[in-house]
Amino acid sequence: MPNLIKNAAVVADDWTVLDKAEAPAEQVVPTGKVIIPLSTWLAQREQLLARAPEQTGVWLDSDEEPDTIGADLSHFSVIAVNFPKFADGRGYSIARILREQLHYAGELRAIGDVLMDQLFFMKRCGFDAFAVRADRDAEKALAGLADFSVTYQASVDQPEPLFRRRMH
Amino acid sequence: MYRYDDYDRQIIKERVKQFQGQTDRFFAGELSNEEFLPLRLQNGLYVQRLAPMLRICIPYGMLSSAQLRKLSEVTRKYDKGYAHFTTRQNLQLNWPSIEDSPKILAELAEVEMHAVQTSGNCIRNTTTDQFAGVTPEEIVDPRPYCEIIRQWSTFHPEFAFLPRKFKIAVNSCPDSDRAAIQVHDIGIQIVKDAAGEIGYKVLAGGGLGRTPMIGSVIREFLPELDLLTYLEAILRVYNRYGRRDNKYKARIKILVKAMSPEAFAEKVEAEWERIKDSPSKLTLAEIERIKSFFTEPAYLALEDQPAALTDRLAENKFFNNWHHRNVAQHKKPGYAIVTLTLKKLGVPPGNITDKQMDRLAELADQYSFGEMRITHEQNVVLADVEQGKLFELWEAIKSLGFATPNLGTLTDIICCPGGDYCSLANAKSIPVAEAIQERFDNLDYLYDLGNIDLNISGCMNACGHHHVGAIGVLGVDKKGEEWYQISLGGASGQDASLGQILGPSFAREQMADVIEKILDVYVSSRNDDELFIDTFRRVGITPFKERVYAKPN
Ligand code: HEM
Numbered sequence: 001m002p003n004l005i006k007n008a009a010v011v012a013d014d015w016t017v018l019d020k021a022e023a024p025a026e027q028v029v030p031t032g033k034v035i036i037p038l039s040t041w042l043a044q045r046e047q048l049l050a051r052a053p054e055q056t057g058v059w060l061d062s063d064e065e066p067d068t069i070g071a072d073l074s075h076f077s078v079i080a081v082n083f084p085k086f087a088d089g090r091g092y093s094i095a096r097i098l099r100e101q102l103h104y105a106g107e108l109r110a111i112g113d114v115l116m117d118q119l120f121f122m123k124r125c126g127f128d129a130f131a132v133r134a135d136r137d138a139e140k141a142l143a144g145l146a147d148f149s150v151t152y153q154a155s156v157d158q159p160e161p162l163f164r165r166r167m168h
Numbered sequence: 169m170y171r172y173d174d175y176d177r178q179i180i181k182e183r184v185k186q187f188q189g190q191t192d193r194f195f196a197g198e199l200s201n202e203e204f205l206p207l208r209l210q211n212g213l214y215v216q217r218l219a220p221m222l223r224i225c226i227p228y229g230m231l232s233s234a235q236l237r238k239l240s241e242v243t244r245k246y247d248k249g250y251a252h253f254t255t256r257q258n259l260q261l262n263w264p265s266i267e268d269s270p271k272i273l274a275e276l277a278e279v280e281m282h283a284v285q286t287s288g289n290c291i292r293n294t295t296t297d298q299f300a301g302v303t304p305e306e307i308v309d310p311r312p313y314c315e316i317i318r319q320w321s322t323f324h325p326e327f328a329f330l331p332r333k334f335k336i337a338v339n340s341c342p343d344s345d346r347a348a349i350q351v352h353d354i355g356i357q358i359v360k361d362a363a364g365e366i367g368y369k370v371l372a373g374g375g376l377g378r379t380p381m382i383g384s385v386i387r388e389f390l391p392e393l394d395l396l397t398y399l400e401a402i403l404r405v406y407n408r409y410g411r412r413d414n415k416y417k418a419r420i421k422i423l424v425k426a427m428s429p430e431a432f433a434e435k436v437e438a439e440w441e442r443i444k445d446s447p448s449k450l451t452l453a454e455i456e457r458i459k460s461f462f463t464e465p466a467y468l469a470l471e472d473q474p475a476a477l478t479d480r481l482a483e484n485k486f487f488n489n490w491h492h493r494n495v496a497q498h499k500k501p502g503y504a505i506v507t508l509t510l511k512k513l514g515v516p517p518g519n520i521t522d523k524q525m526d527r528l529a530e531l532a533d534q535y536s537f538g539e540m541r542i543t544h545e546q547n548v549v550l551a552d553v554e555q556g557k558l559f560e561l562w563e564a565i566k567s568l569g570f571a572t573p574n575l576g577t578l579t580d581i582i583c584c585p586g587g588d589y590c591s592l593a594n595a596k597s598i599p600v601a602e603a604i605q606e607r608f609d610n611l612d613y614l615y616d617l618g619n620i621d622l623n624i625s626g627c628m629n630a631c632g633h634h635h636v637g638a639i640g641v642l643g644v645d646k647k648g649e650e651w652y653q654i655s656l657g658g659a660s661g662q663d664a665s666l667g668q669i670l671g672p673s674f675a676r677e678q679m680a681d682v683i684e685k686i687l688d689v690y691v692s693s694r695n696d697d698e699l700f701i702d703t704f705r706r707v708g709i710t711p712f713k714e715r716v717y718a719k720p721n
């Protein structure tokens with residue numbers, strides 16, 4: 001059963017997420033659509049830059065720096081951010097930095113401990129794809145994207161804060 | 169007071185629905201305990217020693233009589249008829265059921281109340297001076313700024329899963345600080361620069377708990393419109409770099425200390441540079457809009473110090489005592505700020521019954537434009553009372569137990585729920601408060617002692633702020649027995665400082681005697697009108713140690 005939510009629908013996923021390697025410089029990156037760990041990308045950047053962007057993604061762990069791929073963004077069709085635990089909120093900041101400061105416009109995918117009750121916040125911070133945890137029903141989780149219809153703050157999904165939009 | 173519009177109402181309505189759904193899924197087994205935990209915490213729902221507790225948000229302590237009536241009703245209907253005002257200016261229910269809590273939230277929403285972010289690792293209720301808007305001391309009313317922060321922090325998508333809880337306090341008085349901003353994660357001091365422009369001095373990294381720390385100034389002057397972008401920069405740095413491996417080292421204070429306040433400030437500035445001109449920058453129009461909710465009530469033109477007051481003060485010593493202690497100066501002639509104390513002997517500090525709530529609501533309607541404030545000392549303030557009606561009010565509150573004229577004195581104790589209610593406790597705290605209140609019930613003696621903050625926590629989480637009590641009491645566990653450690657010299661105001669530990673701890677029965685010895689040292693060492701804290705700072709801890717631990721000969 002597919003467990004990827006993209007553009008607010010459950011879709012098939014044709015990407016493979018490569019695990020982090022002990023020795024990133026030596027990790028073999030297969031051909032085809034793979035999402036490469038940041039450490040491997042950085043260690044083998046020169047060779048990997050030659051890959052076709054349509055087949056290339058990268059993923060960041062919650063303690064990694066988005067600025068390190070600031071110059072490479074056009075080489076990726078997907079950037080994924082890992083939530084090792086759903087209560088680890090660093091990925092929200094990483095997403096906003098990628099979208100608002102580095103102006104990344106491609107697919108931004110939440111991976112790891114991704115659950116229904118966090119989807120709304122993830123969406124607000126710029127994620128547009130959600131690899132819902134394998135033991136959960138992605139169809140059910142879809143509802144989490146629409147928990148609120150009004151929000152106070154500016155964020156990626158709504159760059160103007162409510163105070164600039166309020167009608168009196 | 170701020171009033172909801174359709175947007176605010178919609179958000180709270182959707183929150184109730186969301187939480188109902190989460191609770192249903194929890195009971196249906198679709199959410200694990202571990203997954204439900206942060207969700208219910210962000211809705212103020214704890215599970216404690218005896219039952220769940222629901223912490224209801226009172227934004228910056230402001231409460232209307234209609235809201236209090238609803239709280240009274242909820243307390244009666246879903247709890248045992250009493251509740252507890254907390255040191256974060258909130259209200260806690262001690263015995264609601266988890267199943268009922270979505271219903272309680274729906275009832276609260278009717279009066280524009282909620283339990284959003286009253287717990288959990290997120291931005292909590294922003295607190296401020298309980299005399300905001302009525303004290304002659306302030307530069308400007310801090311409440312509009314608190315409301316702006318409230319809206320910004322409510323369901324902030326980026327900061328719902330911080331390393332640890334996060335508390336912001338705002339103060340606007342140059343010479344006093346009733347909001348204890350130096351012991352908050354962020355303290356905001358509203359200031360005016362040389363040109364008379366409003367701005368903020370920003371502190372970060374204060375906090376109590378296991379590792380108490382006084383906050384450091386990270387920016388001397390932040391212009392008025394930059395409040396939210398700068399807060400966002402601080403929170404982003406904390407969210408990304410605060411420790412997550414050890415919950416006892418996860419507060420921002422640990423990060424600020426580890427990086428040094430200077431390096432932390434630099435990191436914040438660098439982040440702020442990137443976002444300071446984003447749409448989150450405040451507009452004057454928004455500040456004016458929010459300010460329009462905090463306009464003055466319909467004050468009458470009154471004579472200051474009318475005979476109706478001064479005559480009574482002259483003829484009634486008890487009224488005079490109370491007036492001296494519990495009434496503060498108002499910015500308008502003929503008005504007064506009254507603090508009702510919830511510190512009656514035999515009642516746990518901060519506790520209030522449903523009947524008291526109903527009466528309090530009536531009093532607020534009758535004497536103070538239908539509004540009141542909750543203080544971090546767990547008392548209630550009626551902010552706009554006509555001086556000519558003070559005597560009448562005093563008569564009315566005496567029988568309710570709200571007129572104990574001990575404000576600021578030794579027996580106006582801040583005390584956490586402790587071992588009677590809290591599963592983290594090392595020791596009970598309420599019985600210690602009671603023993604001290606019982607021993608020192610002589611008012612003349614209390615007045616002679618002057619202002620002394622006595623704060624009690626049942627464990628090192630420090631909910632009772634013992635580190636910043638002039639006398640602090642901490643429950644400790646010694647081989648399964650309850651003992652109490654004393655610290656001296658703490659303060660939470662402008663001259664904030666952390667107490668020093670006196671020495672080995674004591675059994676509960678010894679506590680009143682030990683406090684008495686400490687007071688004896690103070691009384692015999694003080695110069696003239698010197699306060700306890702000042703005497704302590706002058707003479708140091710040694711004379712207190714010598715007296716308390718003296719071997720009987
Ligand atoms: C009975 C259940 C309670 C539990 C289990 C509890 C738990 C805790 C814990 C674990 C901390 C330490 C957090 C940290 O250091 O990061 C803490 C701090 C605190 N709690 Fe409580 N608490 C309870 C009740 C209360 C009540 C009733 C109040 C108000 C009267 C309160 C006010 C505070 C305050 C002001 C702090 C200190 C915040 C700081 O470190 O700056 N708590 N609490």
Ligand code: SF4
Nearest residue numbers: 584590593626627631
């Ligand atoms: S200080 Fe300790 S005992 Fe007291 S309420 Fe907090 S956690 Fe419980």
